[in-house]
Amino acid sequence: MAMPHHITVIGVGNEFRRDDGAGPSVVARLRERAVLGALPTGIRLVCCGGEPGRLIELWAGAALAVVVDAALALPGHPGRIHRLEPCEYPIRYGGAASSHGLGLGSAVELARALDRTPGCLVVYAIEGADGSPGTGLTPAVAASVGPLAERIEKEITQYLARAQGEA
Secondary structure, three states, X not given: OOOOOOEEEEEEOOOOXXXXXXXXXXXXXXXHHHHOOOOOOOOEEEEEOOOHHHHHXXXXXXXXXEEEEEEOOOOOOOOOEEEEOOOOXXXXXXXXXXXXXXXXXXXXXXXXXXXXXXXXXXXXXXXXXXXXXXXXXXXXXXXXXXXXXXXXXXXXXXXXXXXXXXX
């Protein structure tokens, strides 16, 4: 099935900082699913470190952009998944909220100012427990990767069905 709309999924993070690699791990799982034919062809699956300019470049022109990133919450519940739609709601960010320098919030605000937000932006944040140097996700975060990949796959399918109904 050919892609009628440009869809990009971006895994943000650093695989060498334990749970900060959650975003790239979800993208890796989606790549596996794409090879099996579970995703429509043409979906762009990419990873980046989270620098705002790069994020904006990756989602530019996308009808749907899904960003997956690790997050810290206090009190935290490692592996818990949060879904946000920052383009629909004004969100205030106070400084860096991630290990990626300026953070995703800064990228969204900059994209708004430059009129470079995607048609629809969805952010999935996975609460992490360990951002120290090293590889491998903690068990709770690793357990959330598969279910989140399936959830994103369903979100893409629903998005395409809505888009096809509007055409």
